[in-house]
Every structure is written in structure tokens, then in C-alpha cells.
Amino acid sequence: MSETAANVEPIGKREKTKVANRQAILIAARAVFAELGYEAATVRDIIRGTDLASGTFYNYFKSKEEVFDALADDGARRFRPILRMARENAKSFEDYLHSAFVAYFHFIVQDNQLEGRPIEERRPHILRMDTPEMTAVYQEVRQSLEDAIAHGDAPHVDADYLACACIGIAQEVGSAMLRRSLHDIDAAADFVTGLLLKGLTGAARKD
Amino acid sequence: MSETAANVEPIGKREKTKVANRQAILIAARAVFAELGYEAATVRDIIRGTDLASGTFYNYFKSKEEVFDALADDGARRFRPILRMARENAKSFEDYLHSAFVAYFHFIVQDNQLEGRPIEERRPHILRMDTPEMTAVYQEVRQSLEDAIAHGDAPHVDADYLACACIGIAQEVGSAMLRRSLHDIDAAADFVTGLLLKGLTGAARKD
DNA sequence: CACAAAAGTGACGAAACGTCAATTTGCGAC
């Protein structure tokens, strides 16, 4: 073998710097959004956080908004396998719900470790939920719910509404949890799981 | 009485044009956001929709974002009395929940009559959760829930989380409803009310 | 009517945007 052993990844320097630059921009953008807030941040601020020139930014993204969408999309992409594992390892429907919420709450706690401006200001005013990976997460949730219904683990409900309800609950209760000084992931997950399974009775405090 | 009869409203022309101008800007902004999308819209686009000069804009708002917040705030302000009436007229806790959701879904259907860009791209309604009126809506929901708990109409749950869950559900299921060709407000309200009261069992289809 | 305070106006400098001709870098061919 005269070739180097690294022929499993036939990746040239060209492509490598390309993904590296894209990543550098995304990382810089995260930091800038956290520090200045999304609205106040400019494309120049972002590119200044890398060693690239201003013109190069536009080789990778059309605008600040597109960078944000890419960040959101990346987040969803990273979360998806976690969600899938939660489903595959679940012993029961209740178990699935609980571990999925635990996974999500854990994920957002991690994702907001960066300090800076309040979390609300790091996002655009209008959050778009229709990026490809975002949609995929919704589809995954919905599919899981439909499977559970088909399998008799859950009553025959409107899976679309239910998936939306789950996502809405996860988002809002998740944000509320982040606002609290102590991020009690299990308590939050217990709350929402109980609420979904048994309604208010199920969400009641255990004290 | 030598004075004119209109002394019940001691409002001079000064104040009158002031509120009129502010309102004109907000209305123009709504239209511009609907037509161009929020991100693409500029302060100049907005002011062009009124008969005011560009400099005048800054007498009323600091930026496009502040206009958006004002629109959101106005939406919340209009919704609050509706929510309050739902509570005061409710015969029971279940009735309160149901009519509150009906009111909200009705509200967002009305609020999205304007045609233009896809709803995701404009959205001058309930999204930002940290404007004064928005917070007031949250407080109102939470207070209602705490009252119900104290009165024994609901189990002893974490009212903060529950309020957030209700709001999250309302937003997401509301959006899902808007996406459907037929906006069946009652069906959506039945779904979420059942879900909250009895969990999945309560949300099951009635067929 | 006169005068002062408040509000409106639009031109102007500053800031951010997005483009592009010139330059550098990567990569295959010889």
C-alpha cells in the first residue's frame, strides 16, 4: 500500500477548510449573539470573531438570519439522535415520554451554558420552526406518538395536535426551568410527563 | 355653560395626533411585516406607509424591533380583557379552561386575517414573552390557576409550570390549527382542555 | 396676535451591507 492509511476519508484540504470556516462562523455567531444579543449583532461582528475577511462571510451565508437558522438547524440535528435513543431504549410509553423530556431539558441546559445577554435576546424576534432539521424533529415526535397509538400504548388522539402540544410544553416549561436558579431537570420532566399522561391529577406535586 | 360640551374628554389636538401617528406607524408596520416579512422590512418601509417623515419615526420608536414589541404588546393588551371575561363568566374550572382556549384560538384566527407573506415570517402577535402586557397575560393565567388550586377546583400543582404549559400548548396547537384549511376552534379547544384535565385519555377522539 | 414649547421635516454623516476585481491557495497533470 503506497497510499496513506487515511483513504477512508478522501477529504482534501479544500473541503476541510471549508467546513472549518463554516464552523468558525457558526461558533463566532453563537458567541456574538450571546454577548450582544441577536438584534444588535451585525455580520461584521460575527466575522470579526474569526480570522476571515468580511467578503468571505457571504461565501457561506446570505445573512445573519441564515446563520441563525443554521445554528437552530444544527441544534435540531444534534438533538435528533438523542431523541431517537430515548425512543429505542424506552421500556414503556411513559418511559419514552419521560426520557424524551429529560433529554430535551438536559439539552437546553447544556446549550445555554454560555453566559452573556438574557436568553430571550439571543434569538430573533421571529423564530422559524420550519428549517429542515426542525421539521424532522417534529416528524420524529409525531411518528413516535402515532406508533404508540397504533400499538395501543396511547389512546386514539390527534397525533399532530399532540405532537405540537408536547413541543409547546417542552419549550415553555423548559424556558421556565432555565429561569429558575436551580435547574431541576427531573422535576420538570416528572411534571410534564404526569400532565400529559393523566392531566392535572398526574401533574400534582408529590408532597 | 360657556365651554363646549366636549369637556368630558379634555384631549387636545396635540395628544390626538400623537396617538394617531403612533397608531398609523403600528398599522403601517403590520402591513409591511405582512408584505415583506419582518426581517426584510426597514424603518423606511414602515414610515413610507404613513404620511410622516423619516425623522418622525424616531419620535415614537427607537427601532423596528421596538415597533414589533409594541405590536405584540398591543395584541396582549387586547387579549387580556377577553381572558378576564372568560374567567368571570366561567361556571367551573373546566369551563374556564375551555373558554379561555376558545378565546385565544378565536383571537389568533382574527389576528391572521391579513394576507401577505406566510404567517411564520411576520407574526406580530403573541411570541415575545417579556413585554409588559405579555407578562401580565402570563400573570393572569397563573393567578387563575392558583385560585383554582386554592379553591379546590384543581390539584396542587406547580402553578408556574402549569401556566407555562398552558401557554405553550395554546401557542403550538393554535399554530397547528391555523395551518389547517379549516380552523375548527372548538375541536382544538376540546383537545387541549381534555389533555390538561385528564391527560391523553381526556384528549382522545370522540368517535 | 405674540410667543414659547412641542412636534415634524428631510438632508446629512455614520454605519452596515453586499459585490467584485485582484490575489492567494489548493490540486491535478506533466
Next chain:
DNA sequence: GTCGCAAATTGACGTTTCGTCACTTTTGTG
């Protein structure tokens, strides 16, 4: 190695939007 071409980077430049401010107009008051 080096030659040549394509791809990517660069930063200066023209353009667009921003936000301000000196000036004008409007409103309220005596």
C-alpha cells in the same frame, strides 16, 4: 517540482439604511 487552472479569500468600494439635528411648522396659552 512546477505549471496552470479552478476555487476560495480578500478588502476596498459603491450602495443602502440608519439615526441625528438644525430648521420649520403646529399647537396651546396669555
